[in-house]
Amino acid sequence: xxVRVPRLAEGVESATVANILVAPGDRIEKDQVILELETExxxxxxxxxASGEVTKIHVKQGDEVAVGQVLMTLAEQGxxxxxxxxxxxxxxxxxxxxxxxxxxxxxEKLAAPEGLQPEPYRxxxxxxxxxxxxxxxxxxxxxLGIDLTRVKGSEAEGRITxxxxxxxxxxxxxxxxxxxxxxxxxxxxxxTSADFSRWGSIQKKRISTTRRTIGQRMYDSWxxxxxxxxxxxxxxxxxxxxxxxxxxxxxxxxxxxxxxxxALKAAVTALKKYPIFNSSLDEATEEIVYKQYYHLGVAVxxxxxxxxxxxxxxxxxxxxxxxxxxxxxxxxxxxxxVSLEELQGGTFTISNQGGIxxxxxxxxxxxxxxxxxxxxxxxxxxxxxxxxxxxxxMLPLALSYDHRVIDGADAARFVRELTQALVSFKEADLxxxxx
Amino acid sequence: xxxxxxxxxxxxxxxxxxxxxxxxxxxGKKVILVDREKxxxxxxxxCGCIPSKALxxxxxxxxxxxxxxxxxxSFVQPKxxxxxxxxxxxxxxxxxxxxxxxLCQKRGVEFLQGRAHFQDSQTLRVETSxxxxxxxxxxxxxxxxxxxxxxxxxxxxxxxxxTSTEAxxxxxxxxxLLVVGGGYIGMELGTVYAMLGSSVxxxxxxxxxxxxxxxxxxxPVMRYAEKAFKAVRLNTKVVKMAxxxxxxxxVLAADGKQKEEMYDRVLVSVGRVPNCKDLGLxxxxxxxxxxxxxQVNSQMQTSDPSIYALGDVVGGALLAHKAxxxxxxxxxxxxGESSAFENVIIPAVVFTDPEVAWCGxxxxxxxxxxxxxxxxxxxxxxxxxxxxxxxxxxxxKLIIEPESERVLGVGIVGTGAGELISEGVLAVEMGATARxxxxxxxxxxxxxxxxxxxxxVFYGYPTHTVAQKKRTPLP
Numbered sequence: 030x031x032v033r034v035p036r037l038a039e040g041v042e043s044a045t046v047a048n049i050l051v052a053p054g055d056r057i058e059k060d061q062v063i064l065e066l067e068t069e070x071x072x073x074x075x076x077x078x079a080s081g082e083v084t085k086i087h088v089k090q091g092d093e094v095a096v097g098q099v100l101m102t103l104a105e106q107g108x109x110x111x112x113x114x115x116x117x118x119x120x121x122x123x124x125x126x127x128x129x130x131x132x133x134x135x136x137e138k139l140a141a142p143e144g145l146q147p148e149p150y151r152x153x154x155x156x157x158x159x160x161x162x163x164x165x166x167x168x169x170x171x172x173l174g175i176d177l178t179r180v181k182g183s184e185a186e187g188r189i190t191x192x193x194x195x196x197x198x199x200x201x202x203x204x205x206x207x208x209x210x211x212x213x214x215x216x217x218x219x220x221t222s223a224d225f226s227r228w229g230s231i232q233k234k235r236i237s238t239t240r241r242t243i244g245q246r247m248y249d250s251w252x253x254x255x256x257x258x259x260x261x262x263x264x265x266x267x268x269x270x271x272x273x274x275x276x277x278x279x280x281x282x283x284x285x286x287x288x289x290x291x292a293l294k295a296a297v298t299a300l301k302k303y304p305i306f307n308s309s310l311d312e313a314t315e316e317i318v319y320k321q322y323y324h325l326g327v328a329v330x331x332x333x334x335x336x337x338x339x340x341x342x343x344x345x346x347x348x349x350x351x352x353x354x355x356x357x358x359x360x361x362x363x364x365x366x367v368s369l370e371e372l373q374g375g376t377f378t379i380s381n382q383g384g385i386x387x388x389x390x391x392x393x394x395x396x397x398x399x400x401x402x403x404x405x406x407x408x409x410x411x412x413x414x415x416x417x418x419x420x421x422x423m424l425p426l427a428l429s430y431d432h433r434v435i436d437g438a439d440a441a442r443f444v445r446e447l448t449q450a451l452v453s454f455k456e457a458d459l460x461x462x463x464x
Numbered sequence: 465x466x467x468x469x470x471x472x473x474x475x476x477x478x479x480x481x482x483x484x485x486x487x488x489x490x491x492g493k494k495v496i497l498v499d500r501e502k503x504x505x506x507x508x509x510x511c512g513c514i515p516s517k518a519l520x521x522x523x524x525x526x527x528x529x530x531x532x533x534x535x536x537x538s539f540v541q542p543k544x545x546x547x548x549x550x551x552x553x554x555x556x557x558x559x560x561x562x563x564x565x566x567l568c569q570k571r572g573v574e575f576l577q578g579r580a581h582f583q584d585s586q587t588l589r590v591e592t593s594x595x596x597x598x599x600x601x602x603x604x605x606x607x608x609x610x611x612x613x614x615x616x617x618x619x620x621x622x623x624x625x626x627t628s629t630e631a632x633x634x635x636x637x638x639x640x641l642l643v644v645g646g647g648y649i650g651m652e653l654g655t656v657y658a659m660l661g662s663s664v665x666x667x668x669x670x671x672x673x674x675x676x677x678x679x680x681x682x683x684p685v686m687r688y689a690e691k692a693f694k695a696v697r698l699n700t701k702v703v704k705m706a707x708x709x710x711x712x713x714x715v716l717a718a719d720g721k722q723k724e725e726m727y728d729r730v731l732v733s734v735g736r737v738p739n740c741k742d743l744g745l746x747x748x749x750x751x752x753x754x755x756x757x758x759q760v761n762s763q764m765q766t767s768d769p770s771i772y773a774l775g776d777v778v779g780g781a782l783l784a785h786k787a788x789x790x791x792x793x794x795x796x797x798x799x800g801e802s803s804a805f806e807n808v809i810i811p812a813v814v815f816t817d818p819e820v821a822w823c824g825x826x827x828x829x830x831x832x833x834x835x836x837x838x839x840x841x842x843x844x845x846x847x848x849x850x851x852x853x854x855x856x857x858x859x860x861k862l863i864i865e866p867e868s869e870r871v872l873g874v875g876i877v878g879t880g881a882g883e884l885i886s887e888g889v890l891a892v893e894m895g896a897t898a899r900x901x902x903x904x905x906x907x908x909x910x911x912x913x914x915x916x917x918x919x920x921v922f923y924g925y926p927t928h929t930v931a932q933k934k935r936t937p938l939p
Contacts, residue, residue, distance in 0.1 A: 033800035161895020
């Protein structure tokens with residue numbers, strides 16, 4: 030049987046594998062916590078839906094996983110064989126519990142520093158009934174592997190609400206991730222709304238889920254990553270002539286030759302030379318993860334807002350294939366037909382505003398990536414070349430990067446490499462892949 | 465022949481099977497639904513819940529009309545056309561069954577009529593009218609239900625000895641009917657025949673009708689049965705049955721004495737047995753318990769990892785809505801969602817006159833398990849609505865955990881109890897306290913008020929009755 034990512038919460042479609050607690054060959058019990066998933070909101074333990082032997086683990090720490098994705102494969106035992114074992118495991122669990130009494134539990138023990146342990150809470154009912162909570166709340170708790178007897182209910186007689194579960198998870202997460210004594214958190218200002226109609230007529234529109242998600246991600250990225258933006262200009266006079274020259278023959282094959290695929294190719298050249306730009310920072314383990322694949326996100330302006338679908342293996346694809354694939358992907362994104370998977374796994378992002386206009390801007394990094402390239406509109410500018418002033422087509426480039434892992438000098442080198450790749454794009458590359 | 469391939473095959477198209485098939489299809493699975501009958505709906509729709517309720521509703525009017533005399537409105541003796549009654553009942557069944565077929569088609573669930581037989585853990589053979597078909601599947605769900613039990617000694621091969629299936633066909637109104645077994649089926653069908661004019665004798669081997677049901681709730685039903693039936697004989701066993709001309713000779717034993725009686729027809733309602741035989745389960749890893757029910761875990765998975773089972777065939781309460789809930793659990797488990805049949809409140813309704821309904825913990829169960837509870841009772845004699853309906857013979861009771869005041873169980877007897885119990889289910893599932901029910905305004909005059917007033921009884925301030933003892937506030 031395959032163990033899949035359960036439905037995590039309303040609106041949460043994906044999560045990151047925070048910890049894998051079992052290994053292939055392990056015998057596990059039903060409801061045993063097998064791994065922990067981190068969503069935008071919390072870290073939640075994932076219990077095994079069945080007993081059996083772990084035959085394969087399909088994910089690794091740090092992987093982005095989507096709801097329904099296979100996490101691991103179990104060789105199951107039948108129900109009856111299991112019933113006999115359940116009894117045993119129950120006994121074992123009791124022993125474990127007694128041994129752990131007072132000590133924090135599985136997910137809580139990660140890095141729980143002194144003095145930060147939550148008061149051990151356990152719901153007790155004389156009738157032996159589970160704590161009061163609505164069926165929907167119980168269902169979510171089951172999916173997240175939360176033991177409701179450990180959740181303090183805020184309503185009368187300890188009734189547990191969805192909010193209580195959230196608070197419980199936040200508490201677990203805080204304990205798990207706190208590096209030392211908990212920093213004094215400044216109380217978050219409660220959002221207030223102003224009455225703008227006092228100064229004129231207004232119209233109100235509720236923000237969409239997509240908008241809210243974009244907002245959360247942008248805020249998260251902007252507030253947790255020290256951003257620097259390196260700017261430059263690339264002379265693409267010759268490249269544009271190449272595109273003009275070869276455009277018609279591409280057109281005949283049904284592929285419209287646009288600038289973005291060249292930018293993707295140039296980016297890969299630079300990423301290969303400076304792999305740190307194709308990495309991610311694993312904040313939990315304090316590791317830099319270098320990726321040996323080049324999946325590039327392309328920012329697409331849709332009616333619902335910004336969406337960034339990912340083109341896979343850009344390094345392995347020909348220009349014509351890339352062009353065709355990109356056109357289709359952009360089209361499907363505008364129609365909101367891309368799957369969640371197509372939005373995940375990017376290693377670097379390009380945001381091309383050239384089609385709209387404008388010059389340099391400061392793009393925000395698409396976390397957990399570490400850099401993003403923003404392209405403005407190319408314009409004819411006077412450039413001194415060989416002592417003479419020439420009109421050249423100059424493309425504004427802006428590279429934002431995560432200063433925690435990348436230094437300014439590297440950024441300058443990366444941008445130089447990228448510019449160079451665009452300036453001296455070989456016509457041969459264009460022909461070669463014409464087939 | 466190339467076998468049919470599917471994600472999920474569901475065997476049995478009753479309320480468990482079709483619920484599973486539809487849900488799985490809604491979740492994007494390719495589903496084949498197999499049933500040996502051409503009509504969808506299983507026992508519940510074709511020869512169980514639905515036809516029996518149709519008959520109970522139709523015949524209920526006979527009682528009401530006769531009682532109406534006391535209220536100043538008199539009717540002449542009703543004329544009964546059995547043919548018309550039967551075809552109306554059948555039309556209800558037919559409409560519902562066609563509705564299911566339509567739902568099946570709309571979802572793209574493929575329906576296959578035929579007998580299903582497991583070849584191994586991954587293959588099902590179906591004997592259809594067009595010959596054998598083989599289905600290979602990822603997962604199978606067995607929901608083949610149960611059938612009326614008939615002890616060999618009663619199985620005379622005489623149509624005058626009926627099970628519920630035949631009784632629902634109302635071939636005739638027997639002058640004298642013996643109902644063997646005082647469970648809900650015997651009580652419901654006995655009521656139908658009594659209304660139609662049969663002289664009904666009901667025997668029960670144990671000391672009470674509706675064994676297992678809260679005694680407070682059984683009492684009004686027993687009182688009514690004693691009036692409507694010629695006799696209700698408890699602690700009475702049927703020793704022997706034999707065909708005797710156009711009648712059945714029955715030997716009954718009670719108090720160590722035997723006596724012989726003649727009946728025109730006999731209804732045997734002594735329980736139901738699972739339909740596990742002839743499924744080829746011996747060629748899978750599926751195991752049965754000592755009563756012949758399929759063993760499953762809380763995900764409805766059998767000992768064979770690729771086979772799930774649900775509904776009557778796995779035992780427990782043999783109820784349609786239990787099967788439907790299990791269907792949700794099974795499908796969710798199959799598609800990898802975490803789901804389990806745990807702490808699920810399954811309400812039960814007996815459509816006797818008056819109806820009995822309950823959910824959650826019962827008073828007897830609490831006693832048996834040593835759970836300390838407080839019971840609040842509200843008699844319907846204090847309900848204005850019950851009086852206007854001329855049915856004050858009801859009772860609403862709440863089983864409450866004293867410390868938390870949480871409602872652990874609800875029991876209701878009275879007309880329309882089956883429609884009232886859902887509020888109880890919601891309360892228990894939500895972990896509501898008696899206060900929650902007392903504070904929720906219930907419309908007047910309705911029978912639902914009895915739930916609110918019952919909660920008020922717990923606190924000592926019901927409006928329409930006087931609580932016996934004031935509840936002392938907890939320190």
